[in-house]
Amino acid sequence: MRLARTEPTDQEPDIRARPPLVREFLLVAGLFLAYKFGRQAANGHVEEAFRNAGSVWDLERALHLPGEGAVQGLLLHSQPLIHAANTYYAAVHFPATALFLIWLYWRRPAHYVRSRRVLAALTGAALVLHLLFPLAPPRMLPAAGLVDTGQVYGPTVYGQTPATDTMANQFAAMPSLHVGWAVMVALGLIAATRSRWRLLWLLHPAITLFVVVGTANHYWLDVIVVVALLAVALAAFRLPLSARTVPARLRGPGAWGSGEGAPVPAYAGGGSGTYEGGVRPAISEAPVASGTYAGGAR
Numbered sequence: 001m002r003l004a005r006t007e008p009t010d011q012e013p014d015i016r017a018r019p020p021l022v023r024e025f026l027l028v029a030g031l032f033l034a035y036k037f038g039r040q041a042a043n044g045h046v047e048e049a050f051r052n053a054g055s056v057w058d059l060e061r062a063l064h065l066p067g068e069g070a071v072q073g074l075l076l077h078s079q080p081l082i083h084a085a086n087t088y089y090a091a092v093h094f095p096a097t098a099l100f101l102i103w104l105y106w107r108r109p110a111h112y113v114r115s116r117r118v119l120a121a122l123t124g125a126a127l128v129l130h131l132l133f134p135l136a137p138p139r140m141l142p143a144a145g146l147v148d149t150g151q152v153y154g155p156t157v158y159g160q161t162p163a164t165d166t167m168a169n170q171f172a173a174m175p176s177l178h179v180g181w182a183v184m185v186a187l188g189l190i191a192a193t194r195s196r197w198r199l200l201w202l203l204h205p206a207i208t209l210f211v212v213v214g215t216a217n218h219y220w221l222d223v224i225v226v227v228a229l230l231a232v233a234l235a236a237f238r239l240p241l242s243a244r245t246v247p248a249r250l251r252g253p254g255a256w257g258s259g260e261g262a263p264v265p266a267y268a269g270g271g272s273g274t275y276e277g278g279v280r281p282a283i284s285e286a287p288v289a290s291g292t293y294a295g296g297a298r
Helices: 021-041 046-062 068-075 079-091 093-107 109-132 149-153 177-192 198-214 220-236
Strands: none
Touching: 021 093, 021 109, 046 220, 068 079, 068 198, 079 093, 079 149, 079 198, 093 109, 093 177, 109 177, 109 220, 177 198, 177 220, 198 220
């Protein structure tokens, strides 16, 4: 007897797992707004931010991490490349994450719920770190000797005076949510799809990592910390079993319970399913824990 197997699916979404649209819109919008205003509330702390920046820079050198300047040096060879990196930093972060959530909501509801929870937990933890550990980015640290590519080449999302910037908190470098959200987008799409090319989604966090370090907006430690936080959030919010496994379609022209093309039990004695005199012999079989026989009878 061949039993149903379980494997990832790419079938139609289960609409029963889809949360109410209005509620989800309010939750996600509230998450973005809370993070935005929370960052602004944490603005200032100039002296502490630069003091922490010096400590992070010294710790990276003690750990023998590669210098951020090595990555920026690759960008400085081409002004169009610098402009593209600045544009990616400014324009891709929020839209890519929003489109990711919208697609999951519509096509993979169970995956959406988990991803929204993970992103909310990651963002909340990051906001706490921004409040407790203000950090000036490497582009502001004289010891780093790096170029503020956004201000010099454009475009930039930051004001020229960090301490009075009303649009963003420039002292919220630790951790890098650009990288954290990008990694979650890639992992979420890999888990929710079955395309043989789905690993290419990893290009998004790879490019984001290159961009945030190359533009001197983040340290390597900012990236390491956010990946650690993401790992904890992923472990805390595990994907439900029902979203990971479904009965796999067996080979043959028909499906289970359809009558046509259903698998023939081993005791049938051949493919015809007929017996001498038209009488079916009594069969003593142990009950099967899962799966159904042809025609829906167990």
